Amino acid sequence: MNVLTKQILELVRQSRSRTAVAVNKELTLLYWQVGSHIKQTLLNDTRAGYGQNIIMDLSKNLTIEFGRGWSERHLWNCTKFYEVFPDADILHTLCTELTWSHFRILCSIDNTNKRLFYCVKAKEEHWSVRELDAEVDKMLFERTSIAAQPEDTISEELLQLQKDNIISPDLIFKNTYVLDFLGLPGNHSETDLENAILNHLQAFIMEMGKGFAFVERQKRIPVDGTDYHLDLLFYHRKLKTLVAVDLKLGKFKPKHKGQIELYLKWLEKHEMQQGENPPIGLLLCSEGNTEHIELLMLNQTEIRVAQYLTELPSKEWFMEKLHKAIEIANSNKEK
Numbered sequence: 001m002n003v004l005t006k007q008i009l010e011l012v013r014q015s016r017s018r019t020a021v022a023v024n025k026e027l028t029l030l031y032w033q034v035g036s037h038i039k040q041t042l043l044n045d046t047r048a049g050y051g052q053n054i055i056m057d058l059s060k061n062l063t064i065e066f067g068r069g070w071s072e073r074h075l076w077n078c079t080k081f082y083e084v085f086p087d088a089d090i091l092h093t094l095c096t097e098l099t100w101s102h103f104r105i106l107c108s109i110d111n112t113n114k115r116l117f118y119c120v121k122a123k124e125e126h127w128s129v130r131e132l133d134a135e136v137d138k139m140l141f142e143r144t145s146i147a148a149q150p151e152d153t154i155s156e157e158l159l160q161l162q163k164d165n166i167i168s169p170d171l172i173f174k175n176t177y178v179l180d181f182l183g184l185p186g187n188h189s190e191t192d193l194e195n196a197i198l199n200h201l202q203a204f205i206m207e208m209g210k211g212f213a214f215v216e217r218q219k220r221i222p223v224d225g226t227d228y229h230l231d232l233l234f235y236h237r238k239l240k241t242l243v244a245v246d247l248k249l250g251k252f253k254p255k256h257k258g259q260i261e262l263y264l265k266w267l268e269k270h271e272m273q274q275g276e277n278p279p280i281g282l283l284l285c286s287e288g289n290t291e292h293i294e295l296l297m298l299n300q301t302e303i304r305v306a307q308y309l310t311e312l313p314s315k316e317w318f319m320e321k322l323h324k325a326i327e328i329a330n331s332n333k334e335k
Contacts, residue, residue, distance in 0.1 A: 059072045145170040
């Protein structure tokens with residue numbers, strides 16, 4: 001293939017990409033406008049069955065005029081779309097990154113902060129429709145540290161990210177990591193866990209979240225003639241910080257706090273570069289003990305504690321754990 005052909009092919013690809021974005025934006029805005037008109041019409045008449053009849057008639061007329069694609073279900077989706085995203089300015093901003101298929105998934109999320117979380121993450125991390133659907137199904141929001149915060153705190157941090165692109169560690173780190181791809185037996189050791197992570201490093205980073213880059217394993221930490229070794233060292237691009245990951249079997253113990261603090265102080269002194277933020281520590285434990293973590297207020301410092309799972313549990317399990325964390329956080333706040 002000669003140079004001219006390559007150049008023309010690239011021009012065509014770029015044009016098609018821009019055209020696809022423009023078409024998607026116009027189509028999404030059209031559906032929003034349709035939903036707006038339907039909503040305003042429905043508000044003007046509260047008769048029983050009126051909404052169903054008007055949607056039915058509208059669907060028939062649009063189908064006769066334009067063909068398939070204007071079913072009653074689709075028109076109700078348009079109405080829901082307008083109800084969930086009533087602000088036209090915000091919608092115009094989102095349309096540059098998200099498609100109608102993205103919005104259909106987002107509209108199915110009832111909780112406002114949860115929906116805003118996925119909306120911001122999908123836009124910032126350029127999720128495909130499949131990625132968004134998978135993250136919702138894997139309950140990413142419920143597993144992220146921000147979920148246990150008060151509703152107003154969640155809104156504030158999400159809006160700050162959306163407006164000023166300032167990201168909080170609570171939006172990055174999770175309280176539970178699902179490592180079912182490692183294929184570990186129930187009686188594995190810390191060495192088995194570390195080796196399995198390195199053998200499946202790409203999948204591990206995907207579970208950690210976008211923005212993480214692997215730096216080193218068994219990082220040597222020399223202090224007063226004694227050599228310590230940090231299991232895994234990562235770097236997060238948006239947080240601009242080193243992330244020290246220490247692997248632990250069983251529950252978190254208070255002595256682990258002193259160990260990871262030593263690692264973080266050493267990294268800050270010897271490895272932190274100009275313009276970077278202080279390192280963050282992540283203790284990955286095979287068992288959870290939320291109250292210990294809350295009493296030591298670890299998730300409010302540079303130290304994060306999370307549980308890793310070698311098998312995917314039920315969604316009910318995740319919700320029960322989240323509710324317990326919220327109860328403890330509310331209790332501590334009241335005290």
